[in-house]
Amino acid sequence: MALTDTLPAADWMQRPGLDRLTDALGAEAGAARYVGGAVRDTLLGLPVSDIDVATIHPPQEVVRRLEAAGIKAVPTGIAHGTITAVADGTVVEVTTLRRDVTTDGRHAEVAFTDDWQADAARRDFTMNALYADMRTHALHDYFGGIADLRGGRVRFIGDPLRRIAEDHLRILRFFRFLARFGDAPDAQGLAACIDRANDLMALSRERIADELLKLLVARDAVAVMRLMVQHGIWKPVLPEIDVAAVERLAALASSEVAAGIAPDPTRRLAALLEPGTAEAVTARLKLSNAQRKRIATALGQGHAQHPQALGYRLGVESAIDGLLLAGDAVAAASLTGWTRPTLPLSGGALVERGLARGPDVARALRAVEDRWIAEGFPDAERTHAIADDVVAQALRATSIA
Template sequence: MERLTLPPASWRTRPGLDALATALGAEEGAARYVGGAVRDTLLGLPVADIDIATAHPPQQVITRLASAGIKAIPTGLAHGTITAVSAGTVVEVTTLRRDVATDGRHAQVAFTDDWQEDAARRDFTMNALYADPVSGTLFDWFGGLDDLAARRVRFIGDPYRRIAEDHLRILRFFRFHARFGDTPDSAGLDACTDRANDLMALSRERISAELLKLLVAKGAVPVVALMVERGIFRPVLPEIVDVPALTALAEAEAAAGVAPDAIRRLAALIPPATAEAVGARLRLSNADRKRLIAAHDGPGSEGARGLAYRVGREIALDRLLLAGADVKELQDWSPPRLPVGGGDLVTRGIARGPEVARALREIETRWIAEGFPDASRTAQIADMVTGQLLGADSNS
């Protein structure tokens, strides 16, 4: 049988990576690349994060790295995870593990030296692929290579058991399918449908993080439609119902050359009146809650650039795209600053206080209406407005 190897990839030549693999005993088979770096390389995709699995216990990992002059940060020592920084390259190093106890949210683990046992506790077959750092030899115990070739996201072993171990795997199943999948695995789909209520046991932060990643995946629209059809969101986010609006938004984003945005897409999926409650439930940041609430406020009456000046480019894009309005005017354009200030108006004779603010508002409105003219024209507008205000005051 032909030995399969990991193809060459730019990430494999990052500074310090070979030294790290050597320090962990890669030459003796004690360290292997695992997970996303292996999967994405096989798919021809760029690799961001690198993970290494090792047979060495955590404390021994720290000792080995220190001896090689490599920085070791115990980011998840209880679960065997250490962040290694080698010549500026950051790698997550994790000791081989097996689950001792799980409750759907947390796992209690024990360390092992059995590679297949470590692979068996992972979620999907495509994420349980390992590669030798020296030879590139691939290790696949559960058919992950075949599933990768078929673009099939498949749970390792019994889907119900995998979901019982970590309920977040329900959302991960759909997110990975949106990224990599073709036809959904029927056994996994049925298990996720049957166990959708398990999502209620998860923290809203974990749900939020997974959902926002899903919404910008390549196949987000059909996958969200499938999730709505299967009632996946109903236990935790029953407000997600408007798949046609998401479809229209995705088409508008693509037509305008605007990158998909998770908050904007979430806004499309929910009734506007629920935005505040949904934002709070998902523990979104204040800025993202503000966007979610404002997203359906419409295109405004001052044009695309006027709206962007008033509310910022990001919220303006949300409002315009969701309203089906043109956003071409915002391409390669940033809102300018009004070329006059309160001090300029005082020198023109406006009394300090509310009248200055009133005059600035009027100047700003005319400046926007004229398409943000230059300082010379803005000065003329300021002269007209101040002249009118001073004339009105003298006649009163």
């Protein structure tokens, strides 16, 4: 990435409604700038999803200006200066410039300001404190963020210990950004994270889980997780993540590459856990019921069956999880794009063949399904032949009894 004074053109800049928003916020007079991830990722040539704008206008003035321009203004975080603007379907977070008044490691009391550098100074890393004029795209870099981005340096703004004291989650964000953008850890930042790792205990487990899941699918997730374990970062809150857990993660990552299957955060978390502790850890992290079930299924099933049989019984996603965790990349790849078939037979067809409604039909239908799966999901004609055989056996057994 070459150093530049202007944000390069990117597709996201053509989203409908951005011109109207730019005019409404007075960007022509320098009152509003793009900030954060959209600027950073554009400089790196990465796709941009979320757009954030910083402005000197107080929140109520932002609302007034947006509504006057016919732009929907949603006060999603107005106490902290954030208004969600919806212009022609394009969603943008607009936040008034802020400075911290007090912080306790989890929450901050802020005051609004018109000082761009003061707003930049309260952000976590230099690469996240980059601003771009909404009209000219001229860049504003107060702390050397462009040079750090170019050098793959994730560097705290100012004193790392102070930044961490303001928000303990920045410890995990340091490692996540290192895994996504960094080439080597900043020594001062790493030392501060190691020194303050116990501060993570003050965070909600939901915030920890959110950062962990994002980290696990970053470019250098395995190397950074190994670094974190080496320095005891996880020990205060997730002691289950140890050297053996990271090696399982490394094996899974290799299987994903071999199978040509994209990394998945829930699957990768499963690799870090063991069957005996997974339930307790996923409960502690307050994961959703769907995530907890998926992890339990991935860790709790044997995988001796044919891949498609496994896909039918567990669901394609769970089967792929289990096969990749077992190191069977070829079998996992074979399920990519596979659609679970439907048994071409109903219980009613067995009743028509002479079985009495009730448990006998349910047992016979399971027997038909088992043979249908074992034969590789044959067509309706073969399935009905299987049904004839199963019903005949069931009727003979009833007759003998």
